[in-house]
Amino acid sequence: MENKAIVCKDLTKQFGDFKAVDKISFEVSEGEIFGFLGANGAGKTTAMRILCGLSYPTSGEAKVAGFDVYKEQEKIKKNIGYMSQKFSLYDNLTILENIEFYGGVYGVSRPEIKERSAELVKTLGLEKEAKKLVGGLPLGWKQKLAFSVAVFHRPKIVFLDEPTGGVDPITRRQFWDMIYEASANGITVFVTTHYMDEAEYCNRISIMVDGRVEAIDSPTALKERFNVASMDEVFYELARNAKRTSD
Amino acid sequence: MKFFMNWHEMPKERLTNMKKLLAFIRKEFYHVFRDKRTLLILFGLPVVQIILFGFALSNEVKNIGIAIQDNSRDIHTENIIRKIQSSSYFKVEAPILNYKDIENRFKDGSIKCAVIFPSNFSSDLQRSGGAKTQLIADASDPNTATIVTNYLTSIVYDYQQQLNPTTQLNYQIVTEIRQLYNEEQNGSLNFIPGVIALIFMIVSTALTSVSVVREKELGTMEILLVSPFKPIMVLIAKAIPYLVLSLINFILILFLSVYLLHVEIKGSFLLLFAESILFIITCLSLGLLISNVTDSQQTAMLISMMGMMLPTLILTGFMFPLENMPWIFRMVSHILPSRYYYTIVKAVMLKGLGFEFVWKETLILAGMAIFLLAIALKKFKIRLS
Numbered sequence: 020m021e022n023k024a025i026v027c028k029d030l031t032k033q034f035g036d037f038k039a040v041d042k043i044s045f046e047v048s049e050g051e052i053f054g055f056l057g058a059n060g061a062g063k064t065t066a067m068r069i070l071c072g073l074s075y076p077t078s079g080e081a082k083v084a085g086f087d088v089y090k091e092q093e094k095i096k097k098n099i100g101y102m103s104q105k106f107s108l109y110d111n112l113t114i115l116e117n118i119e120f121y122g123g124v125y126g127v128s129r130p131e132i133k134e135r136s137a138e139l140v141k142t143l144g145l146e147k148e149a150k151k152l153v154g155g156l157p158l159g160w161k162q163k164l165a166f167s168v169a170v171f172h173r174p175k176i177v178f179l180d181e182p183t184g185g186v187d188p189i190t191r192r193q194f195w196d197m198i199y200e201a202s203a204n205g206i207t208v209f210v211t212t213h214y215m216d217e218a219e220y221c222n223r224i225s226i227m228v229d230g231r232v233e234a235i236d237s238p239t240a241l242k243e244r245f246n247v248a249s250m251d252e253v254f255y256e257l258a259r260n261a262k263r264t265s266d
Numbered sequence: 267m268k269f270f271m272n273w274h275e276m277p278k279e280r281l282t283n284m285k286k287l288l289a290f291i292r293k294e295f296y297h298v299f300r301d302k303r304t305l306l307i308l309f310g311l312p313v314v315q316i317i318l319f320g321f322a323l324s325n326e327v328k329n330i331g332i333a334i335q336d337n338s339r340d341i342h343t344e345n346i347i348r349k350i351q352s353s354s355y356f357k358v359e360a361p362i363l364n365y366k367d368i369e370n371r372f373k374d375g376s377i378k379c380a381v382i383f384p385s386n387f388s389s390d391l392q393r394s395g396g397a398k399t400q401l402i403a404d405a406s407d408p409n410t411a412t413i414v415t416n417y418l419t420s421i422v423y424d425y426q427q428q429l430n431p432t433t434q435l436n437y438q439i440v441t442e443i444r445q446l447y448n449e450e451q452n453g454s455l456n457f458i459p460g461v462i463a464l465i466f467m468i469v470s471t472a473l474t475s476v477s478v479v480r481e482k483e484l485g486t487m488e489i490l491l492v493s494p495f496k497p498i499m500v501l502i503a504k505a506i507p508y509l510v511l512s513l514i515n516f517i518l519i520l521f522l523s524v525y526l527l528h529v530e531i532k533g534s535f536l537l538l539f540a541e542s543i544l545f546i547i548t549c550l551s552l553g554l555l556i557s558n559v560t561d562s563q564q565t566a567m568l569i570s571m572m573g574m575m576l577p578t579l580i581l582t583g584f585m586f587p588l589e590n591m592p593w594i595f596r597m598v599s600h601i602l603p604s605r606y607y608y609t610i611v612k613a614v615m616l617k618g619l620g621f622e623f624v625w626k627e628t629l630i631l632a633g634m635a636i637f638l639l640a641i642a643l644k645k646f647k648i649r650l651s
Contacts, residue, residue: 071492072492073491073492093494096492096493096494097494099492101488101489101492101493102489103485103488103489105484105485105488106484106485107484107485107486107488107489108486109293109296109297109484109486111296111297111300111301112293112296112297116293116296119289120289120290120292120293121489121493122289123285123286123288123289123290124286124289124290124490124493124494124495125493125494125495126285126286126494152300178492
C-alpha cells in the first residue's frame, strides 16, 4: 500500500479568529478504513468538507486521490463517493430509480447502470423490492442502499459521515461487513462516527480535539499507549480536555 | 458479492453533461407526478381558479332582488313596473308593506333596492309634467348599489322617452356608449390575464422554491453538491421541469378560457407564448432566489404565498384599479413583475395589440429576469463556499 489516497499537511481552516481546523496532518493509504473521530465541534465536518471539494482551506496542503484541494476540486468530486448521516435517497423514487439518478449524476452510462444495478440489487437481496418506493423500506436497508449508491460509480475513496446513526447493532454489523467488502476490493473508506465499537473496526483512527489531530494510530496501538481496555476510554482521555463543546 | 468486485475496472463510457441533466430532469418529473399535493396545486388550482373567477366572482348584475311599492296604481306605474319585471337584471319580489319592511329585507339580503311610487305620481305627471319616484338602495355594497340605481334610472328615462316621442328639446346631447374590447361586458375577460399571472406565480415561484428547499431538508442537496454535477446545473435541472409544467398550465388556462368562458384571443398567440416564457423565467428566478435564502419548506411556501402571490392579487390591477390607490401602493406595484406581465397579456389577448405596443413592459420584465437570475446564482455560490 504505497499509494496514498489522502495526504494532508498542516491543513488549516480559519473563520475570522476561529481556527476550525488547526494544522492537521495525516495520510490515508489506498484501501484503508480510516476512522475520523472527534467530539462535536472538534472540526471534523469542516475538515471533511475541504477533503470533499466543498470548501477551500485557509492554508496548508491536501491531496485527495492525487488531486489538489485548491485547484482540482472537480477531479476530486469525480473520484469520491459521499454518504451522510442524513438519509440521502429519495423516498418517492424506487430503488432502481434512485440508482439510475445517482448513477446518471456521476455520469455512469445507461447500459452500465442497468448491469450494475441488477448486480447490486441481487447482492443486497432486494430483487423483490427493486421496483418499490424507497420510502417503504426499513431504515437499515435504506442505509445499506445509500452506501451502495455512494460507491456505485466506483469511486477511489468513499466518505461516510456518521453513516450508522439511529441504526440497530445488528444492521450496523451488516453495514460494516459491506464496508469491509468494499475495502477488500481496494476502495478507501474515510468514516466519521460516534460509536466507539465502530472505531474498533477501523484499520487506523485519528482523534480530533479542538481543531487539532491529537492522536493517530491503529485502535490496538492507541489502547496500549493510553493503557486502557477500550476505545471509549481512549476517546475520553483525549476529549475531556476539549474547550469547544458544539458545532 | 459481484457488485463490489472489479473495482478498478474503469467505466467504459462517460455520460455527456446533457445526459446527466436529463437524468436529473427525469427525477424531478417523478417527484411531481408522485406527489398528490403538487399535482393538485399544479392542475387542480388553475381549473378551480378559472371556474371561480369566470362564474362565481362576477361584477355583472343579474337577478338582483328588488321590491316595489306602488301607491299610485295607474297606467304609468304599471308600465314602468312591467318594464322592470321584463329585465333580466332584476327579480321583483313581493311588494313593500312599509318603511320598516324595507330595512328588514335589506338586512336579510333578499332585496338590494326598493322602488317607491308616491300616490300622486300619476296626477303630478299629468298636471305639472313632473313626477317623482324614489329609489332606495342597499349601499353596503356600493358597486352593486350604483349599478342597480343606474339601471333603474335608465328604465324610467326610457319610459319617459316613450311617452313623448315627438317632443324635441331645443338642444339634445346624447351619449352613445361603446364598451370597446369587451362589448358584451364579459367579466371574465378582465380576470383571465390576472389568473394566468397568479398561476405562474404559484407554479413557478412557490413550487420551484419548495422543491429546492426540500432537497436541503432531506440532505440530498449535500450529496448533489459533493457530486461532480455542477451547482448551476442543479438550478437549471430544477427550473426546466417547472418551466414545462407552467407552459402546459398556460395552454390549459387558455383552452378553458376560450371554450368555457368564451374569451377570444385577439392578438398573436406566439407573442403571448413568448411573453409568458419570459414571465415564467422571472418567476423561476424568484423561486430559486427564495430557496437560497430559506431552509425550510414552510418558510419557502410562506414567502412565496405572502410575499409574491398576495401582491400579485392586489397590486397588479386585476382585482382593484391601481389608479385609485394611494401613491405608496402604486410605487410598490412598479417593482412587481406580475404587473407588467398582466399589462402585456391584457394588451395582446384582449386588445390584439402587437409587440410594438408592449416592448417597454417586455424590456422591464427581461431586465427583472436577468437581475433576479444573477442574484439567485450568486447567492447559490456564496452558500457553497
